[in-house]
Amino acid sequence: MSIRIYNTLSREKETFVPLDPKRVTLYACGPTVYNFAHIGNARPAVIFDLLYRVLSRRFSNVIYARNITDVDDKINAAAAEEGVSIDVITRRYADAYHADMAALGVGRPTVEPRATDHIDAIVKMIERLIELGHAYEAEGHVLFNVENFSDYGQLSRRDRREMIAGARVEVAPYKKHPGDFVLWKPSSDDLPGWDSPWGRGRPGWHIECSAMSASHLGEVIDIHAGGQDLVFPHHENEIAQSRCAHGTDTFARYWMHNGFVTVEKRKMSKSLGNTLIVHELLKQWPGEALRYLLLSAHYRQPLDWSEKALEQAQTTLDRLYGLLRDHASDAFAEQVEPDPAVTAALEDDLNTPTALAALNGLARQLGHADPAERPALAARLRATGELVGLLQQDPEAWFSQRQVKVELSEADILNLIEQRQQARQARDFSEADRIRDQLADQGIVIKDGPDGTSWEVAAR
RNA sequence: GGCUAGGUGGCAGAGUGGUUAUGCAGCGGCCUGCAAAGCCGUGUACCUCGGUUCGACUCCGGGCCUAGCCUCCA
Numbered sequence: 001m002s003i004r005i006y007n008t009l010s011r012e013k014e015t016f017v018p019l020d021p022k023r024v025t026l027y028a029c030g031p032t033v034y035n036f037a038h039i040g041n042a043r044p045a046v047i048f049d050l051l052y053r054v055l056s057r058r059f060s061n062v063i064y065a066r067n068i069t070d071v072d073d074k075i076n077a078a079a080a081e082e083g084v085s086i087d088v089i090t091r092r093y094a095d096a097y098h099a100d101m102a103a104l105g106v107g108r109p110t111v112e113p114r115a116t117d118h119i120d121a122i123v124k125m126i127e128r129l130i131e132l133g134h135a136y137e138a139e140g141h142v143l144f145n146v147e148n149f150s151d152y153g154q155l156s157r158r159d160r161r162e163m164i165a166g167a168r169v170e171v172a173p174y175k176k177h178p179g180d181f182v183l184w185k186p187s188s189d190d191l192p193g194w195d196s197p198w199g200r201g202r203p204g205w206h207i208e209c210s211a212m213s214a215s216h217l218g219e220v221i222d223i224h225a226g227g228q229d230l231v232f233p234h235h236e237n238e239i240a241q242s243r244c245a246h247g248t249d250t251f252a253r254y255w256m257h258n259g260f261v262t263v264e265k266r267k268m269s270k271s272l273g274n275t276l277i278v279h280e281l282l283k284q285w286p287g288e289a290l291r292y293l294l295l296s297a298h299y300r301q302p303l304d305w306s307e308k309a310l311e312q313a314q315t316t317l318d319r320l321y322g323l324l325r326d327h328a329s330d331a332f333a334e335q336v337e338p339d340p341a342v343t344a345a346l347e348d349d350l351n352t353p354t355a356l357a358a359l360n361g362l363a364r365q366l367g368h369a370d371p372a373e374r375p376a377l378a379a380r381l382r383a384t385g386e387l388v389g390l391l392q393q394d395p396e397a398w399f400s401q402r403q404v405k406v407e408l409s410e411a412d413i414l415n416l417i418e419q420r421q422q423a424r425q426a427r428d429f430s431e432a433d434r435i436r437d438q439l440a441d442q443g444i445v446i447k448d449g450p451d452g453t454s455w456e457v458a459a460r
Numbered sequence: 461g462g463c464u465a466g467g468u469g470g471c472a473g474a475g476u477g478g479u480u481a482u483g484c485a486g487c488g489g490c491c492u493g494c495a496a497a498g499c500c501g502u503g504u505a506c507c508u509c510g511g512u513u514c515g516a517c518u519c520c521g522g523g524c525c526u527a528g529c530c531u532c533c534a
Binding site for chain 2: 011028029030031032037038040041042043044045072073074156157158159205226227228229230231232233234257258259260261262265266267268269270271293296297298300301302303304306308309311312313315316319322323326345351352353354356357358359360361364367368424427429432433436440445446447448449450
């Protein structure tokens, strides 16, 4: 079996064949660090982290680049508002991004390039585009000329002429064509800027990804990924710049786009004020529950976020961790392969819902397996969880993070259980139930089993 | 207006031209003094109207509805 990927370019699921199997290249558009990430920003991070894991099983050398945009007008605005320099802002939110993503089980990419470290490469690329007649200077700006790039609109399936007709934005007077976009723009003295052949200025948004992608991965890459809203104009523009600058007929061979996280069916966005900040959610919920929920829908579908769904994800994880707690893994768990049904689902265009279904099937198998087979099944469940980025905690740690505060000492608890035990033996069940209720009120759950009574701290 | 996705059981959410998704909730059972947990079992679900077909939820066409992009946006 091979890996299948839905390619936005062809609008079809294709078999993934890398240009060079010894060096597979993946680029995902990363965050602009001017505030905390919301759960919609987390979705591509989780999805493409998973893609990287899936690719890495098949190919020994996968280079995954996920950039950090650290020069942007929104960053400038945030810095101005607080009266600090932009690097105070970008450092703060880049750190927060890393912490939040780590809590969601997202690993670090192979390289994490920053726009401000690539100004030279960006300037060189723009110079080249001007030389080749694909860009022009106007009033301190440098603009890309979409007119003489005939494939413009191929990815988003847009027609240039129709775009002019339907344009709802005022067109800057210095543009030759309404679709032309900025490669470089002038900076006033109070804004961050770099010297360039066109005066002090800063890069436009699209050019940084083209420059960083070429610097770290090469002129033609295997997979380029990002959110659906980047198809146009961001990715369309990246294709135009990169192909024109490098004289290639392909920029990225496969394009992958994730759907949005919605709230009450509406896209999560700042303008609607319906964003859910990961940093805040993590105060109330385990990161792993957020990850489970993000994986519960297929990445190209919209995912409607709700507290109810989050609770369900958490309940499901409770059950899975309960099984892992009750059944010790085989000692050689590291050598166990993930469930083939799960890898097959993931290799089929990252079908995470089917993968999670298979994971649950495996758990069910474990639940009623012959005792002799359980350690091996538990190990397999762990190994499968590792691939999807779930079930890697100590089960005790999973449960304890969710426990309520308990005032009683362990001696008190054992004492009460003993009293209840005596009441039960005396068949004074009303007294036994009273003690059980009393313990429950204080956050202790009693479980009577064949080997006596055990207890645990209740979950929140 | 142009372009893109989608409409599946109480909810979430995969998938398939004729056969069990899965999770959560519900119901019945096992276990228990009763519970809890766990396990077992359990649902004539595929927007609408036509067409293709021996047979369509699955393919094709029309309609209705929803969301998204066309402007910063994951």
